[in-house]
Amino acid sequence: MKLSEREDELMTAYQNGDDGALEGIYTLLKQSLYSFIFRYTRDEQLSIDIVQDTFVKLQRYKHNYNPRNGKLKSYLFQIAYRLMITKLNRRKKWRGLLPFLTPIQTEEFHHSDRMTIREAIAKLPELQRAVILLFYYHDMPQEEIAKILEIPTGTVKSRLHTAINRLKEELEGDENESRSL
Amino acid sequence: MSHDPFKKDHHLCTKMDEYHVEIPDFPMKSSRWERFINLLASPAKDPVDPFISTTGGVMLLKVAPIIGAAAIALIQALIFL
Numbered sequence: 001m002k003l004s005e006r007e008d009e010l011m012t013a014y015q016n017g018d019d020g021a022l023e024g025i026y027t028l029l030k031q032s033l034y035s036f037i038f039r040y041t042r043d044e045q046l047s048i049d050i051v052q053d054t055f056v057k058l059q060r061y062k063h064n065y066n067p068r069n070g071k072l073k074s075y076l077f078q079i080a081y082r083l084m085i086t087k088l089n090r091r092k093k094w095r096g097l098l099p100f101l102t103p104i105q106t107e108e109f110h111h112s113d114r115m116t117i118r119e120a121i122a123k124l125p126e127l128q129r130a131v132i133l134l135f136y137y138h139d140m141p142q143e144e145i146a147k148i149l150e151i152p153t154g155t156v157k158s159r160l161h162t163a164i165n166r167l168k169e170e171l172e173g174d175e176n177e178s179r180s181l
Numbered sequence: 182m183s184h185d186p187f188k189k190d191h192h193l194c195t196k197m198d199e200y201h202v203e204i205p206d207f208p209m210k211s212s213r214w215e216r217f218i219n220l221l222a223s224p225a226k227d228p229v230d231p232f233i234s235t236t237g238g239v240m241l242l243k244v245a246p247i248i249g250a251a252a253i254a255l256i257q258a259l260i261f262l
Binding site for chain 2: 022023026030031034035038039044045048049051052055056116117118120121136137160161164167168171
């Protein structure tokens with residue numbers, strides 16, 4: 001049985017009143033949701049909060065999910081992405097008002113180090129970052145990414161290509177620099 | 182999807198695969214209290230940090246309370262005298 005079929009089966013069971021099925025959905029999708037949010041924000045606590053909030057929303061609106069409209073994984077990623085953007089925007093506002101609330105960056109990038117893929121992805125503009133993470137790490141087709149991010153498929157395609165080129169430039173540029181040193 | 186844009190770029194794929202994420206163990210639900218504690222426990226930037234790195238900044242930190250106290254004393258004097 002395919003993983004997506006198992007997820008849908010569990011979701012149907014949950015919608016029909018089997019509360020235990022939710023635990024199964026959580027076990028299946030927690031890791032991919034967390035890794036997406038973490039790679040996007042690089043904030044462990046925020047990523048945990050968002051995964052938990054996503055499942056709270058799923059419980060609250062469990063009957064809104066219809067398998068005909070897409071996979072459960074995409075549905076949860078859409079909820080998580082919206083929650084993440086709302087939280088990040090709220091944070092930006094608060095930090096504008098109270099700059100001392102800015103947390104310490106634990107993984108600051110030092111120019112003396114070679115640029116890793118982490119830094120290269122973190123340097124991407126937010127919209128390109130989301131596209132590349134969903135495409136590469138979560139094997140999502142461009143149509144599904146378009147649904148999650150609520151943008152046209154053409155935009156996904158162009159952002160993906162721009163992001164790939166940027167990543168190549170960042171990584172190659174850094175390698176050339178380290179070679180010349 | 183028509184084609185995989187990563188297909189031709191093995192170097193980039195290798196680099197992308199290097200990015201592993203460790204998944205911590207956490208429950209499906211957390212209480213508001215736990216979140217509040219996490220918020221309080223999260224390390225925040227020191228607001229006086231930029232001042233400490235320069236001599237002028239250190240001086241300002243030393244002088245600021247004196248100026249503040251003098252200003253408050255002046256305001257009180259103007260009000261009550």
